[in-house]
Amino acid sequence: MPKDASGVLSEIKRSFIQEKLKSGFREDGRKLDEMRKITIDENYVPRAQGSAFVQLGKTKVIVGIKIESGAPFPDTPNLGVMTTNVEMLPMAFPTFEPGPPNEDSIEIARVVDRGIRESKMIDLEKLCIEPGKKVMIVFIDIDVIDFDGNIIDACTMGVVKALSFARYKPDPEGDELPVPINNHPISVTMVKIGNEILCDPNLEEEQMSNARITVTMTEDGKIRAMQKGNIGSFTLGQINEVIQMSERVGNGIREQILGEVR
Amino acid sequence: MPKDASGVLSEIKRSFIQEKLKSGFREDGRKLDEMRKITIDENYVPRAQGSAFVQLGKTKVIVGIKIESGAPFPDTPNLGVMTTNVEMLPMAFPTFEPGPPNEDSIEIARVVDRGIRESKMIDLEKLCIEPGKKVMIVFIDIDVIDFDGNIIDACTMGVVKALSFARYKPDPEGDELPVPINNHPISVTMVKIGNEILCDPNLEEEQMSNARITVTMTEDGKIRAMQKGNIGSFTLGQINEVIQMSERVGNGIREQILGEVR
Amino acid sequence: MPKDASGVLSEIKRSFIQEKLKSGFREDGRKLDEMRKITIDENYVPRAQGSAFVQLGKTKVIVGIKIESGAPFPDTPNLGVMTTNVEMLPMAFPTFEPGPPNEDSIEIARVVDRGIRESKMIDLEKLCIEPGKKVMIVFIDIDVIDFDGNIIDACTMGVVKALSFARYKPDPEGDELPVPINNHPISVTMVKIGNEILCDPNLEEEQMSNARITVTMTEDGKIRAMQKGNIGSFTLGQINEVIQMSERVGNGIREQILGEVR
Amino acid sequence: MGTPSDKKLIDENGLRLDGRGPDELRPIRIRTDVLERADGSAMIEWGGNKIIVAVYGPREAYPKHTQDIERAVIKARYNMAAFSVDERKRPGPDRRSVEISKVISEALTAAVMVEQFPRTQIDVFIEVVQADAGTRIASLTAASVALANAGIPMKDFVVGCTAGRVEGKVVLDLSKEEDNFGQADLPMAVLQKSGEVVLIQMDGELSKEEFDSAVAMIMDATKRIHEIQRNALVEKYQNIEAGGEE
Amino acid sequence: MGTPSDKKLIDENGLRLDGRGPDELRPIRIRTDVLERADGSAMIEWGGNKIIVAVYGPREAYPKHTQDIERAVIKARYNMAAFSVDERKRPGPDRRSVEISKVISEALTAAVMVEQFPRTQIDVFIEVVQADAGTRIASLTAASVALANAGIPMKDFVVGCTAGRVEGKVVLDLSKEEDNFGQADLPMAVLQKSGEVVLIQMDGELSKEEFDSAVAMIMDATKRIHEIQRNALVEKYQNIEAGGEE
């Protein structure tokens, strides 16, 4: 994770934040299990088959989905294909550099991908046009344009929103169909500061923490993907706590961003 | 553009050159709209389908054309394909480095390509063998082996000369045919030093100038491609002036290098 | 070749080794034409179609062979394909770095490949399944995991051993067949220290030498490949000497590693 | 389904597919301060183009050998989002975007007081979110605003527009279909006050007369476009005076 | 020839294809000092996995900007040999191996006394010679031994294992077929003494109850696995005491 432009956080600020956390509140006034403000503009890129512009606090990402026909993988001749790519654009933060994805971007893209893929949100079987020959390929591309922490959740909710409205043409001459959707996975990313667990960390909180964990669940209460990051550790009790927080917070997000869809 | 091996030009030399330009002459005695000596050896690489060795003053480039069959682009199933690549070989200048093309080489290749492509010099429709399946691909490759300014014009005239004599075999067992040619584009590159516009700049003149422009025209007097380069600017009056100079100088070059062909 | 972790060899050690060589012996007690101890575990990677773990003194390499079907080269439609790749893993030596093969690895891979290929050890004609369409591709991959000199010979003997036992399935549903083998090339690498020629150099000897030569021969006494390396030179007399040493030493190696196979 | 050649791009009344007259611009909208982290930012919507520009700097040029002891180096990086075009674009620079980045960098250098910041670089990151013909001059027009938004001292504004030839007629501000099936494309950018040309590229076929009339159309349009640039910045300053940034 | 769906992965007696019960580990064997050049090394055979780990360092971190003034940086590099998997793998890192290298580096950092060696890096090179499901936790388990073998001061050992769901049942230490055709995979690694979790990843579908029972199985297994780690190191020290290293 990048350091702040001014280097690391001052010691004074650190202890202030940590002290406040003990009272159950964060520097920006949120409770530990409270998300920042979420705004999602759907169909932000009309020329894409699905898209969303997500603002999670000051973090901003654009999700664009292109759906094209192509060949299936040899070992899954009856399944459509999905790929996920995250571009941490250099415009998003002073120290982000142009170039191929680094290990941070790769991890983020893979965690987002895993949540969508393992929940089987997209019904890939229905995206098979001609077994072994032609299937639909769902390209999920995400531009991170402004960075203030918690990219993973901003991306995941953007992808879920964009897929919910995405349409594709199995036949170039035929009609548009909605992308077949099974469920709505939501990821919740939490960090540990001191011994407190808090969700949706902003940049300062990411910098102060040394352990991060993401839990992705579906509306049926099932865990679909997990990923611990950073050099710190969690106790088994804390693992339990993050799973509970993930379900509770995730349900709130799902309600908020998809209320009208489901 | 590279600096001279000895660093930048001395101030004394600069003012000397600038003073002289005001009298309508350049350091090497040329008038402002006068090209350096042009020598072109055609068929310099007999094993290529077309080739030319161009000396433009001390600048030297080798153009080689290979023509192979391949697949057309999906959106132009009835057209042959042309590509242009320029290698600024490290042998050409002390500061040129081996490796993939940098932005200078890419710009040069694209300006050369644009002049040839937009003039429709090659009749790409005639290079279609089997629509959507098999067309001829014209690979234009250029080695810059000695650098003394104005690569673009050296390359363009070399390509035009080489294409004029190039032959290909639509059928490996059949006869050779000449590449079908519609016209003969000529690029003229000019720079601004002080307020003077001069064509075919040598290295010193390129170093002294901060604005460059290339205009490519065909024998029918039509403008086919333009490209301004470098951080300086041109007035609208100067734009007018460069177009006139381009036509006048370009006609002279065409006459000289293709007199016997047309 | 890498320098020792402690930099270059001390002058004292150098003269000691050189003095000893004059008496016909090396620092580790070997005679000039004596190999280090060779241990080869065959079928070290059971999931590969052929494999071997080679210890040549303290140098250790793992050879793995995968055999897959694919398209032949257009100019050899009736022949199977072989490729050889050597990975000088960063685990093998303090100064080896991760990343694509450098010129040392490429040279080693090409010399090993040349010995196998030019001896026609693999009967590539028999690996053609359907001319022009489908042939077997023999991927020879080698991991260098511990480096103490003379990678080339360690690799070659590992490949020969692994190929001798390798099996493949021309038809995924059918039976396994042994890879068709014509002969057993053995490479012998020698270096010159002072005016002495010695085979199978360890790392110290490689560092002391400035001329290296590899001769690969088959059991019929024919020379199949040669490669001189490094900045020193050999007299014609020494070239003669290395060929003789190569045959003598190579026969010993062949006997030792393949005694039971042939 | 019509093929390109069947489709009339200009009708009997001289109107274009989208109803515009020959010298009419598509709708243009510019907003500033669209990003938190960047020192300056702007977003431009121009027809179907949607482009975000962020400016960072002046900051120490890195690596060191890229420093110019006499001036700031402007490094524009034009990038197309994978989803910005009809067929998904593989991420990363291609030859086209390298060339466009270069000509944009050069054009901006002419407008910025680069002499004030030797040894530094000013990064101009351009993300084309949706592409709809004329992206390079739309990017340049927005970049100029983003530089001003970042408080970087400028001699003048860069304003860009294209003209071209479509079915034999010279028209302003080509649409995507006019760009694809037209006969010439002339993107150009000038310094607003001096009228000097800092970017010009052309491809296709133009007689000298057509070229002149295309240039005249562009010069006229840049005045209108600059108004939009100015308003975008004024709007910001008015917001600041009023004590809030929306 | 059975297709995946035809094959029963667990039989009527609750036994798995290879005859193991639900909470049984595959055979595991660890050896140290398998390489000459490395400062420390270990080889692990775990079921069909065959993995070599080499440790170099602490040594000065390079390039300089990667140095951390407060601690050693642990750089694990997980790499699969071209011949380690069924279909030949093209050499070089892919996205999967980049991610695994990252999570392994992070997990090891929690165990090593990195504060003792500021500005340095400790390289952990992992070569998967043969892959058979669970390579990341097998690598991590072996890396911990290799670090100890290199004499690097450690707070604790990292021990890893996986559990998962196969045909509706929670089982320990998935085999390759169970990994391919199972319903969930949960690789996890803990510090041996404190029981704190330093690596956890999951994919598939688990209810919270299933998750809890998978974690319990793993926690129990790590005790057995740590025994094997300890024995591998003890064996070495016994050899040294006895005056030889085989």
Added chain:
Amino acid sequence: MGTPSDKKLIDENGLRLDGRGPDELRPIRIRTDVLERADGSAMIEWGGNKIIVAVYGPREAYPKHTQDIERAVIKARYNMAAFSVDERKRPGPDRRSVEISKVISEALTAAVMVEQFPRTQIDVFIEVVQADAGTRIASLTAASVALANAGIPMKDFVVGCTAGRVEGKVVLDLSKEEDNFGQADLPMAVLQKSGEVVLIQMDGELSKEEFDSAVAMIMDATKRIHEIQRNALVEKYQNIEAGGEE
């Protein structure tokens, strides 16, 4: 149309396809000073080979860690033009050209007084404009002349030639077809005065007797080739004495 195996490469009189006898060289021509910018340059035409060599240096070796404190480092870069071979070659180095660059660099190092220029590098850029078998030894032969042309102090000249086996006979200086369809190829380069071997590679099949006779043929040919090298340089010096350079 004959297939390779139908075509007789050597006729009943022992003559080859191009009419040469077994120990006859193809025509060779070397010119110096073919480039302006390079410190030294040479062009060699050898049969259908057309190769340009440029020398720059000695100049400070860069990056610094490539410097050798005891000698100049010679960096040859062998490159084939895209149009130099029958099928268009994709630009950039491949494994073959990396290997050839290495053996050429090493062979030249033996001939140059590298000890006189510690910490520097001497670049030898080789461009194969048209390839016709034997490019590496033709390159090396020309590089030696280009180094002399650059005024770089040399102990000796490097002279190269190939021999090979074609239809069972040992012949000198393989042509393209002999190279493609022959049975062995032996490129070799020696120091002209001492006769020491600085480059030798071989592939194919040679008995020791055939090898000896191939070597003898090459050794004899290098004398003739060196004459051509010498004349190319002398011609230049004569021109200089006469006050002009062509």
